[in-house]
Amino acid sequence: MTELEHYLQSYFDFDQSDLTTVASFFKPEFVKKGDYYLKTGKSCNKLSFIQTGILRVYVNLEDREVTQWISSKGYFITDLSSLIFSKPSRWNIQALADTTLYTIDKADYDRIGDFIPKWHETEKLFIAHCFVTLEERVFSFLSMTAEQRYNVLFENSREIFNQVPLQYIASMLGMTPETISRIRRKQLI
Amino acid sequence: MTELEHYLQSYFDFDQSDLTTVASFFKPEFVKKGDYYLKTGKSCNKLSFIQTGILRVYVNLEDREVTQWISSKGYFITDLSSLIFSKPSRWNIQALADTTLYTIDKADYDRIGDFIPKWHETEKLFIAHCFVTLEERVFSFLSMTAEQRYNVLFENSREIFNQVPLQYIASMLGMTPETISRIRRKQLI
DNA sequence: CTGATTTCTTGATATAGGTCAAGTGGCCTT
DNA sequence: AAGGCCACTTGACCTATATCAAGAAATCAG
Numbered sequence: 480m481t482e483l484e485h486y487l488q489s490y491f492d493f494d495q496s497d498l499t500t501v502a503s504f505f506k507p508e509f510v511k512k513g514d515y516y517l518k519t520g521k522s523c524n525k526l527s528f529i530q531t532g533i534l535r536v537y538v539n540l541e542d543r544e545v546t547q548w549i550s551s552k553g554y555f556i557t558d559l560s561s562l563i564f565s566k567p568s569r570w571n572i573q574a575l576a577d578t579t580l581y582t583i584d585k586a587d588y589d590r591i592g593d594f595i596p597k598w599h600e601t602e603k604l605f606i607a608h609c610f611v612t613l614e615e616r617v618f619s620f621l622s623m624t625a626e627q628r629y630n631v632l633f634e635n636s637r638e639i640f641n642q643v644p645l646q647y648i649a650s651m652l653g654m655t656p657e658t659i660s661r662i663r664r665k666q667l668i
Numbered sequence: 669m670t671e672l673e674h675y676l677q678s679y680f681d682f683d684q685s686d687l688t689t690v691a692s693f694f695k696p697e698f699v700k701k702g703d704y705y706l707k708t709g710k711s712c713n714k715l716s717f718i719q720t721g722i723l724r725v726y727v728n729l730e731d732r733e734v735t736q737w738i739s740s741k742g743y744f745i746t747d748l749s750s751l752i753f754s755k756p757s758r759w760n761i762q763a764l765a766d767t768t769l770y771t772i773d774k775a776d777y778d779r780i781g782d783f784i785p786k787w788h789e790t791e792k793l794f795i796a797h798c799f800v801t802l803e804e805r806v807f808s809f810l811s812m813t814a815e816q817r818y819n820v821l822f823e824n825s826r827e828i829f830n831q832v833p834l835q836y837i838a839s840m841l842g843m844t845p846e847t848i849s850r851i852r853r854k855q856l857i
Numbered sequence: 858c859t860g861a862t863t864t865c866t867t868g869a870t871a872t873a874g875g876t877c878a879a880g881t882g883g884c885c886t887t
Numbered sequence: 888a889a890g891g892c893c894a895c896t897t898g899a900c901c902t903a904t905a906t907c908a909a910g911a912a913a914t915c916a917g
Contacts, residue, residue, distance in 0.1 A: 545811045560800040603792035606799055611749040613802040620809040621842050622734045653810050660866050847874055849896050
């Protein structure tokens with residue numbers, strides 16, 4: 480089993496034959512550190528799986544950037560509203576390190592259900608899982624302090640803390656880099 | 669076309685025959701003001717469509733309640749993680765007014781795809797749409813002040829402001845009722 | 858290795874929004 | 888219509904977090 484198939488298996492309940500078929504639609508793609516996987520306003524006509532590297536999803540506002548999410552090895556990446564509903568992308572997606580991806584283009588994405596009968600149901604479950612995760616994230620803003628949100632992210636995503644400038648992590652948590660610095664210092668004592 | 673079919677049509681791309689089939693799975697349900705549609709920890713074995721009334725989705729914390737969402741006429745309601753992944757419900761869902769629903773139980777929900785070939789794909793699109801809406805909501809916490817979040821909700825959901833105690837709306841926006849009061853006064857001047 | 862950038866930390870100060878407490882007003886219930 | 892809730896508003900004060908500015912540390916380019 481290839482590495483991609485191995486990862487697909489961890490997300491989706493497919494047999495070996497379906498795994499092979501699904502994996503065959505994905506092609507290698509490389510994004511150099513600092514380059515863009517996607518830019519705001521463009522059509523996001525692809526869905527990718529991150530093999531190595533790290534991507535930052537963010538929006539340019541008038542006076543600052545807001546980081547919506549940071550995605551690393553083992554995660555999928557796309558702008559769902561653009562891919563599925565053919566809207567212009569809301570996000571910029573930039574590589575924070577050299578990044579290797581497996582990418583399926585929209586044409587193949589749209590016909591994968593013709594080859595794998597369970598595809599739509601399986602994808603539905605996957606998106607539902609993403610939805611539930613986002614519900615938890617909304618809840619964290621309603622119910623937690625900055626320090627609690629920081630701790631939860633740190634416990635669940637230690638890997639990004641070594642690789643990503645603090646300012647981006649702070650933005651994604653809805654706080655400033657100074658606040659993270661102070662939380663860290665407080666927790667040393 | 670029944671009222672339910674009419675609403676289903678507004679969300680889903682089904683022909684009349686499919687609409688009739690889907691609608692036939694939903695049965696009327698009534699929840700009296702103050703009563704619960706769902707309680708934390710129980711299994712949510714149903715999905716409902718709100719015909720009239722209003723429901724509050726919330727969590728009991730040690731020292732307070734946090735309102736995650738308020739759902740009214742024309743919206744679907746369930747705890748997705750419980751319905752789809754058979755987890756215990758995270759939310760309490762309580763009627764803030766007498767509420768009439770059309771409800772499909774989990775047994776029927778699980779077999780609806782056997783009758784409507786496009787069901788899984790259609791439901792996938794619907795859940796994807798919900799996901800995109802939640803992404804926007806997360807973004808509002810990352811990028812907006814309390815006043816901006818209040819204004820956006822007010823523009824988009826005027827109907828709930830007449831019917832729902834301010835404290836619940838405030839909680840769902842991640843602020844206190846006093847803050848909403850002050851925002852309102854400021855905007856009068 | 859060195860200078861230039863970028864990132865991180867720290868301190869001083871500012872502010873959005875929270876907390877607490879009192880008062881007002883609406884609207885059920887009897 | 889009187890009493891009793893609730894919900895809402897307002898004021899005084901407080902606190903978590905932001906902002907601004909400077910310096911320290913890390914990283915990068917040559």
